[in-house]
Amino acid sequence: MRTTQRLLKDQVLRTSMAVVVALLLLLSGLPVMFSGDSEAASHSTLKIGMMEPIDSLNPFIGVNDNAYIFYGLVYDYLIAVDEDLGMKPNLATSWWKVPLSDPDMQASGKPYGSVWEYNLTENAVWHDGEPFDADDVVFTIEYQIGVNYDSMWAYQPYTKFIDSVEKKDLYKVRIHFKDFAGDPAPCPFGDKLMMPIVPEHVWRDITPFDAGFTYENYWPIGTGPFMCTENTQDEFTAGEQLILLMNPDYHGAIEYGQEVQFERLILEFYLEPAAMLTDIQNGAIDLVGLSAPGFSSLIDWLEDNPTPDIGTYAGLTCTSFSVELITSMDEGATGVNPLRLDPEVRKAIAHSIDKEFIKEYIYSNYSAIGSTILSPIYGDLFWSPNATEEYEYNMTKANEILDAAGYVWNPSHTRRMAGPGNAYAVEGTPLRLNVTTEIELVEDRDTVNFLTEEWQEIGIELAPVFVSSAEWGNIVYNGVYDLAMTYWSGDPDPNYLLFVQSTNAIGGWSENQYSSPAYDENYTKSALELDPEVRKGYMFNCSKHSYMDAAFIVTVYPYGCYAWRADHFSGWGDWGAHPGRSLSSFWTANDLFFDLVPLAVKKTSLMYVFIGIGVVAAAVVAVYMFMRWRGPKEEDVRLP
Amino acid sequence: MTIFLILSFNFLLFRVMPGDVTRIVIPKGADNQTIEDLREYYGLDDSKLSQYFTYLENLFFRGELGESLTVRKGSEVTSILGPYVLNTLILVGIGTIFSIWVGVILGSVTAWKRGKAVDRVGSAFFIVFYCMPTFLFGLVIITLVGRYVPEWPIKGAFGDEYWNLDILGKIGDRTLHMLLPMFALVIETIATFSIITRSSLIDVLTEDYMVTAVAKGLKGKDVLHDHAMPNAMLPVVTVIAMNVGWVMSGSIMIEIIFSYPGLGYLTWDAVWNYDYPVMQAIFMLEAVAVLIANFLADMALFKLDPRVKM
Numbered sequence: 027m028r029t030t031q032r033l034l035k036d037q038v039l040r041t042s043m044a045v046v047v048a049l050l051l052l053l054s055g056l057p058v059m060f061s062g063d064s065e066a067a068s069h070s071t072l073k074i075g076m077m078e079p080i081d082s083l084n085p086f087i088g089v090n091d092n093a094y095i096f097y098g099l100v101y102d103y104l105i106a107v108d109e110d111l112g113m114k115p116n117l118a119t120s121w122w123k124v125p126l127s128d129p130d131m132q133a134s135g136k137p138y139g140s141v142w143e144y145n146l147t148e149n150a151v152w153h154d155g156e157p158f159d160a161d162d163v164v165f166t167i168e169y170q171i172g173v174n175y176d177s178m179w180a181y182q183p184y185t186k187f188i189d190s191v192e193k194k195d196l197y198k199v200r201i202h203f204k205d206f207a208g209d210p211a212p213c214p215f216g217d218k219l220m221m222p223i224v225p226e227h228v229w230r231d232i233t234p235f236d237a238g239f240t241y242e243n244y245w246p247i248g249t250g251p252f253m254c255t256e257n258t259q260d261e262f263t264a265g266e267q268l269i270l271l272m273n274p275d276y277h278g279a280i281e282y283g284q285e286v287q288f289e290r291l292i293l294e295f296y297l298e299p300a301a302m303l304t305d306i307q308n309g310a311i312d313l314v315g316l317s318a319p320g321f322s323s324l325i326d327w328l329e330d331n332p333t334p335d336i337g338t339y340a341g342l343t344c345t346s347f348s349v350e351l352i353t354s355m356d357e358g359a360t361g362v363n364p365l366r367l368d369p370e371v372r373k374a375i376a377h378s379i380d381k382e383f384i385k386e387y388i389y390s391n392y393s394a395i396g397s398t399i400l401s402p403i404y405g406d407l408f409w410s411p412n413a414t415e416e417y418e419y420n421m422t423k424a425n426e427i428l429d430a431a432g433y434v435w436n437p438s439h440t441r442r443m444a445g446p447g448n449a450y451a452v453e454g455t456p457l458r459l460n461v462t463t464e465i466e467l468v469e470d471r472d473t474v475n476f477l478t479e480e481w482q483e484i485g486i487e488l489a490p491v492f493v494s495s496a497e498w499g500n501i502v503y504n505g506v507y508d509l510a511m512t513y514w515s516g517d518p519d520p521n522y523l524l525f526v527q528s529t530n531a532i533g534g535w536s537e538n539q540y541s542s543p544a545y546d547e548n549y550t551k552s553a554l555e556l557d558p559e560v561r562k563g564y565m566f567n568c569s570k571h572s573y574m575d576a577a578f579i580v581t582v583y584p585y586g587c588y589a590w591r592a593d594h595f596s597g598w599g600d601w602g603a604h605p606g607r608s609l610s611s612f613w614t615a616n617d618l619f620f621d622l623v624p625l626a627v628k629k630t631s632l633m634y635v636f637i638g639i640g641v642v643a644a645a646v647v648a649v650y651m652f653m654r655w656r657g658p659k660e661e662d663v664r665l666p
Numbered sequence: 667m668t669i670f671l672i673l674s675f676n677f678l679l680f681r682v683m684p685g686d687v688t689r690i691v692i693p694k695g696a697d698n699q700t701i702e703d704l705r706e707y708y709g710l711d712d713s714k715l716s717q718y719f720t721y722l723e724n725l726f727f728r729g730e731l732g733e734s735l736t737v738r739k740g741s742e743v744t745s746i747l748g749p750y751v752l753n754t755l756i757l758v759g760i761g762t763i764f765s766i767w768v769g770v771i772l773g774s775v776t777a778w779k780r781g782k783a784v785d786r787v788g789s790a791f792f793i794v795f796y797c798m799p800t801f802l803f804g805l806v807i808i809t810l811v812g813r814y815v816p817e818w819p820i821k822g823a824f825g826d827e828y829w830n831l832d833i834l835g836k837i838g839d840r841t842l843h844m845l846l847p848m849f850a851l852v853i854e855t856i857a858t859f860s861i862i863t864r865s866s867l868i869d870v871l872t873e874d875y876m877v878t879a880v881a882k883g884l885k886g887k888d889v890l891h892d893h894a895m896p897n898a899m900l901p902v903v904t905v906i907a908m909n910v911g912w913v914m915s916g917s918i919m920i921e922i923i924f925s926y927p928g929l930g931y932l933t934w935d936a937v938w939n940y941d942y943p944v945m946q947a948i949f950m951l952e953a954v955a956v957l958i959a960n961f962l963a964d965m966a967l968f969k970l971d972p973r974v975k976m
Contacts, residue, residue: 081737082738082739084739088739176700260829263745264749264823264927265927266822267822267826269826294821296925297931298924300805300923301820301821301925304809307812308816310816310820494938
């Protein structure tokens with residue numbers, strides 16, 4: 027019996043040894059296993075590092091920034107954005123407002139600018155080989171308007187203004203625009219409809235409800251410069267990376283000389299920034315978007331290890347990315363502090379935000395001080411307050427405003443409360459405001475913690491509520507908060523962002539239920555005005571009203587921070603002079619992707635590592651054999 | 667019966683959590699009609715009892731776990747879980763087996779040589795790595811490997827060429843990607859098994875029957891292997907059962923640090939994004955895994971110690 031057990035133990039020992047040796051030999055043999063892969067490895071590939079996987083392959087569902095980048099690579103739009111943020115032809119080769127002399131316009135009596143005509147390319151082919159034509163454009167738009175409008179929520183800031191679409195011939199369409207009342211009305215952004223065009227033959231059997239909420243779209247078919255593959259579904263569900271192939275039949279190559287010069291584009295998803303930062307330093311990825319702290323670390327590293335191989339850029343994003351502290355203006359909300367509705371409280375709050383500190387310390391200087399939702403990326407449409415309008419950082423002034431509004435300190439002088447005759451709450455109501463913040467957003471969290479300390483000086487007790495993004499949406503869209511941190515990004519036409527603070531957005535896109543007759547009047551006019559200068563005036567008024575009401579306080583415009591490998595590709599260009607080359611310019615046909623030329627990269631291999639592992643494996647085997655040859659050495663038995 | 671109770675609890679748990687699921691599905695809000703349509707689509711306008719029976723019916727008769735609400739919007743939960751379960755089983759499963767194997771050997775060596783240099787060095791080693799925060803250790807590995815072996819992949823469960831590789835290539839690719847996170851995992855978990863094996867074995871070595879075995883003239887290794895270890899393994903088996911049960915829950919920190927998409931990360935993602943169907947499915951998997959592991963542990967204990975009656 028004992029002999030059997032002894033044999034069994036020896037067997038276990040041998041098996042264990044065999045496992046170790048097998049593992050080591052397996053590793054040492056990896057290069058051989060990969061030998062069949064040499065062809066794939068020679069492809070020219072652009073790898074883009076991203077911090078979170080895209081949330082949907084369906085362009086009517088996904089909402090994160092990476093999803094929009096993906097859609098812009100696979101799908102085309104009617105009109106694209108050039109490197110200077112101007113408009114350039116894409117599926118539409120030309121476009122114009124239909125003149126009043128047109129027989130149809132005369133017959134309908136519609137105002138000038140309410141009907142736009144688009145000539146479409148005859149060279150575009152869907153990735154599955156089907157030809158593209160006007161029916162696809164008509165389908166895409168009709169899919170999202172009328173009775174389908176509610177379900178197809180993704181591009182509502184555009185579809186809200188579209189009355190109908192008309193096919194004039196196989197490669198010509200007309201879009202008819204309307205105002206908020208549904209009447210024909212001029213549309214100033216008919217050349218900036220930033221929505222992907224989808225193939226009718228793929229989507230026609232999918233109900234708008236499914237398309238808007240549940241359809242997976244596992245093999246996205248577009249006409250864009252890059253194509254998905256049969257592996258896309260597996261790649262998407264695995265969440266590691268998405269591999270796109272260059273579209274050899276891309277219409278832009280024929281019409282606009284826009285030819286992609288590398289074979290594959292890989293979106294590589296990371297769950298933690300340290301590995302992504304290490305990979306751009308090592309050259310494992312070619313292009314990456316970083317957070318301000320991550321970018322700051324990279325810049326520090328580059329100062330210690332200067333190299334021409336890594337290029338960097340930090341600047342305003344093309345999407346006018348802004349961060350805001352918003353006040354819930356929902357007068358019917360219960361369980362929240364009514365004092366937040368007092369304009370004097372909001373003015374005091376506006377004066378007590380040290381935006382310079384936030385910019386410098388929380389964003390490591392990789393941001394610009396904010397004023398309204400339209401950042402300076404909009405050029406002359408950016409409005410900034412003059413000296414008399416500006417809510418400068420001034421705690422003394424904030425205290426004076428609150429004193430004048432009758433807010434008195436409690437006996438221990440730790441917090442203010444409503445004084446007698448307050449129009450918003452009974453006397454003694456504490457000036458205590460909660461601020462709902464997404465806990466994942468480090469900069470927002472730091473901002474709130476900073477303000478909590480700061481506002482003790484003016485007697486406002488700030489109670490941070492840190493929640494997940496999902497819970498944040500739950501709280502904010504139900505209006506049950508006093509203050510909240512939020513952020514916005516928009517499309518090339520300012521209408522997209524100005525819509526957010528209009529009364530029309532309440533019940534939909536509005537996060538703070540803000541409603542101002544003056545704002546609405548100017549917004550409505552701006553949405554219908556064709557004259558750029560007059561329209562600019564209305565937009566300035568919107569910006570000014572929003573700023574002065576202080577219910578939507580823009581703290582900073584965080585920079586888009588990027589790094590790339592100049593030793594892997596040439597043609598990165600000057601992103602400062604041409605911001606439309608940056609990754610945040612995701613409205614298809616980004617010039618960057620046509621200018622990048624792969625360079626010969628000296629690839630070092632892991633061969634020496636594997637050889638080392640092989641040597642270790644051999645040494646382990648040798649030691650084991652020696653021990654076996656020498657025979658067992660008995661231990662003294664020493665029991666306690 | 668236990669599984670049925672687990673499933674019922676799983677259903678109830680997510681129905682009492684706060685929040686309107688329709689508000690989560692549409693990040694930028696929706697009008698009332700759309701919200702009503704969504705509630706109808708997800709069956710949320712039915713009574714809780716009706717939802718419960720639908721849940722059981724879908725689970726038992728159709729094998730359906732629902733659709734993801736936020737993590738992979740609209741995708742079947744079963745299709746989402748597949749790759750994550752595989753990744754976790756490979757990393758945490760193999761890592762745990764390796765930890766058990768090495769941990770028990772190291773524990774028995776340090777117990778057998780207690781008080782000697784091997785024991786002192788070994789015990790210090792266990793304690794240091796047991797106490798070290800996983801994320802810190804992971805970051806150190808990434809930094810060191812990234813600097814000195816830059817070609818070695820520091821993220822993911824497999825590389826870009828994975829889908830084009832044959833089966834051997836796929837195994838090799840996964841092995842290459844798995845080594846760093848597995849090293850971090852094993853170093854962290856090995857101490858658990860070493861420490862418990864060591865203390866259990868030291869207890870056993872003080873028993874009278876060990877003196878008898880020595881007095882009978884048995885060789886040292888025979889005493890250890892044939893008489894001490896089987897008894898010392900009883901508490902170790904219990905700990906192993908608990909750990910094997912938790913294999914399914916993954917190792918969140920290691921998965922995040924090494925961008926390794928496993929069940930731990932998926933759980934974290936689903937919880938943060940209120941993806942109830944995904945959470946339900948993961949918790950069901952984990953509960954069943956713990957149940958099976960406990961059953962197997964009972965069987966092993968019965969085998970190791972005949973005094974234990976089933």
